Amino acid sequence: MIESAAIIGLGLIGGSVARDLAARGVRVFAWDRDLASVRAAVDEGLAHPLAAGLDGLPEVDAIVIAVPVLAAGDVLRAIAHGRRDVRLITDVGSTKRSIVHLAESLGLGARFVGSHPLAGDHRSGWTASRQGLFEDARIFLTPTAATEPDAMHLACEMWMGLGGRPEVTDPDLHDVQLAWTSHLPQVVSTALALAIQQTGTPRSTLGAGGRDVTRLAGSSPEMWADILVDNADEVGSALAAMSSYLSAIGDAVASGDRDGLRELWAAANQWHAEHP
Amino acid sequence: MIESAAIIGLGLIGGSVARDLAARGVRVFAWDRDLASVRAAVDEGLAHPLAAGLDGLPEVDAIVIAVPVLAAGDVLRAIAHGRRDVRLITDVGSTKRSIVHLAESLGLGARFVGSHPLAGDHRSGWTASRQGLFEDARIFLTPTAATEPDAMHLACEMWMGLGGRPEVTDPDLHDVQLAWTSHLPQVVSTALALAIQQTGTPRSTLGAGGRDVTRLAGSSPEMWADILVDNADEVGSALAAMSSYLSAIGDAVASGDRDGLRELWAAANQWHAEHP
Numbered sequence: 001m002i003e004s005a006a007i008i009g010l011g012l013i014g015g016s017v018a019r020d021l022a023a024r025g026v027r028v029f030a031w032d033r034d035l036a037s038v039r040a041a042v043d044e045g046l047a048h049p050l051a052a053g054l055d056g057l058p059e060v061d062a063i064v065i066a067v068p069v070l071a072a073g074d075v076l077r078a079i080a081h082g083r084r085d086v087r088l089i090t091d092v093g094s095t096k097r098s099i100v101h102l103a104e105s106l107g108l109g110a111r112f113v114g115s116h117p118l119a120g121d122h123r124s125g126w127t128a129s130r131q132g133l134f135e136d137a138r139i140f141l142t143p144t145a146a147t148e149p150d151a152m153h154l155a156c157e158m159w160m161g162l163g164g165r166p167e168v169t170d171p172d173l174h175d176v177q178l179a180w181t182s183h184l185p186q187v188v189s190t191a192l193a194l195a196i197q198q199t200g201t202p203r204s205t206l207g208a209g210g211r212d213v214t215r216l217a218g219s220s221p222e223m224w225a226d227i228l229v230d231n232a233d234e235v236g237s238a239l240a241a242m243s244s245y246l247s248a249i250g251d252a253v254a255s256g257d258r259d260g261l262r263e264l265w266a267a268a269n270q271w272h273a274e275h276p
Numbered sequence: 277m278i279e280s281a282a283i284i285g286l287g288l289i290g291g292s293v294a295r296d297l298a299a300r301g302v303r304v305f306a307w308d309r310d311l312a313s314v315r316a317a318v319d320e321g322l323a324h325p326l327a328a329g330l331d332g333l334p335e336v337d338a339i340v341i342a343v344p345v346l347a348a349g350d351v352l353r354a355i356a357h358g359r360r361d362v363r364l365i366t367d368v369g370s371t372k373r374s375i376v377h378l379a380e381s382l383g384l385g386a387r388f389v390g391s392h393p394l395a396g397d398h399r400s401g402w403t404a405s406r407q408g409l410f411e412d413a414r415i416f417l418t419p420t421a422a423t424e425p426d427a428m429h430l431a432c433e434m435w436m437g438l439g440g441r442p443e444v445t446d447p448d449l450h451d452v453q454l455a456w457t458s459h460l461p462q463v464v465s466t467a468l469a470l471a472i473q474q475t476g477t478p479r480s481t482l483g484a485g486g487r488d489v490t491r492l493a494g495s496s497p498e499m500w501a502d503i504l505v506d507n508a509d510e511v512g513s514a515l516a517a518m519s520s521y522l523s524a525i526g527d528a529v530a531s532g533d534r535d536g537l538r539e540l541w542a543a544a545n546q547w548h549a550e551h552p
Binding site: 121122184193194195197199216224239243250259264265267268271273276 | 466470482486489492494497505
């Protein structure tokens, strides 16, 4: 049972974790590079400020790193030199391979479990955070090679307490899968927005379908630059496949190949129908 | 005021037009290559069957062609040789240039107005049709060079009676704009679905964002093969722009250019924020 936690980063995910833990009676300490977010959390009675920053972490059961993926590595390095009595160190990043391997190489493997809550949307920041964000959300948990049962147990318990559904998976496999199910859709939605934007066409002229496809174009630049660079190889493979399907469709359109187009659409229909 | 209408094609759009017109007391005649749809419409008391097909069209105020875009040309040719006492001939296709020019060349320009209701979603067919589909929907109306005021008036009156908001526009301009706001999103969503599908990843493993971006992959193969081929040049230009943004993002990812990625995402954010 977690009785105290330090939340590093009060964005959509970190802020929502802070709100949920505080609501369950956990003593929450919070830090963010944006002092206004910390002040807001303190003013709402949700958290105590970490006045001395990462160097002055109090004794807590768990540390939750909720900053963009590449910055999470810096936080992990900073706390590796500090308190070692913490029972659980976790993060909430959308990539898991590099942070898990870093935790291992820093000697934090026993108490580290990577977390990736499949929650949130294109909104970001403290003002988007809310209680109940993880209700019924899938939470990928990626242990290190050395994670101890106590840390794993605490991670499961924490996320289940927040309403999430933990699924333990391998960090490398996680990053391969997410390249297709999350990172590629994000890139595609953003590239589409940019292509439409350069014609001077406002988003308000799109129909409901076009708005759906471009919805992720509202996502955080900081967060996504980090995720994509951290998962560059897998994202590159996914992008190559996407480009090749776009080319195939473009060729069929240019040559008036209606049969070919119908076959491609029928295949996409079949995939869509499995979970409409 | 339209008192009678023939609806050719009882899919999502044609079926919904038939339902709405019948509900307003208009005498509706219906035809579809799928006799089961006609029978369903007749059984529901919404329409009378066109027993003799297009050759035996009764005297009606308006003919609404609601079949896929390229088939609409065949229907227009068939009725050009038949009754010429109809006051309004319109279609509901997603491309307008070719059908408007065909109407002109068939000598039907005076009574033809192209229509494109921006309604419906990825579902299709009579079973998806419903009353009220056009409530508050934008309806693009594209006259020919020779459309007479009576035909234009009837078209506006008909769509407004169905709850739509008519906007008169040029058919060529319409097809250029829709290539970006509708046809490109459709192609992108389908290509993304195909790219994910070939990895064996089911749609159920996607988060809410990925499901949004792939939603249009459930759209009708027949309808979209026709639309894309009919608007091939404009769709080709849009696809080229899309591919070039995907390449730019791919290059930035491969070289670890986080600043470049943040700039691209920030630009997409700005466009998205105009109509979030």
